[in-house]
Amino acid sequence: MPRPTTAQITYGSVTVILSTxxxxxxxxxxxxxxxxxxxxxxxxxxxxxxxxxxxxxxxAAPAARTAPAAAPAPAPAGDRVPAQRSVLADSVREPAGP
Known part of the structure; x- marks a missing residue:
């Protein structure tokens, strides 16, 4: 049985006193x-x-736990295009709004 919250005790007590x-x-x-x-x-x-x-x-009850999907293996360093290395290394920063 769950315990009453502070709000429940307060509202109930005030109701009893005022209604009486x-x-x-x-x-x-x-x-x-x-x-x-x-x-x-x-x-x-x-x-x-x-x-x-x-x-x-x-x-909320946690959803049924499933095994995490296997991350794709990184491509060997020789297969990457040089431009990809700089794009992956820099984080993208955009203004928040107009």
């Missing part, structure tokens, strides 16, 4: 049974809010 105060003020009840019913309703509402808070995204 709002229902007690609106109902103007003074009986013990009425207060108990309101408290249970507020706890249920807080639990509902806490459980519906979006959970952080879990990292």
């Amino acid at each position: 105060l709002a229902m007690l003020l609106l109902s103007q009840t003074a009986s013990g049974v009425g207060i108990a019913v309101i408290a249970m309703a507020a706890l249920g509402l807080g639990l509902l809010v806490a459980m519906t808070v979006p959970l952080p995204k879990q990292p």
Whole structure:
């Protein structure tokens, strides 16, 4: 069972407190049974809010591991054209934008 996040605990607690105060003020009840019913309703509402808070995204399961493709063997130095050596040795730098 996953542990509740800080956001879930915070939202649930705030919901319980505010909904209890709002229902007690609106109902103007003074009986013990009425207060108990309101408290249970507020706890249920807080639990509902806490459980519906979006959970952080879990990292995607890694794809099936396959053997890496074999890199092509480099061409012998004698087979390369001289211009290719300079192109491969220099990195290409382009401006970021207009």
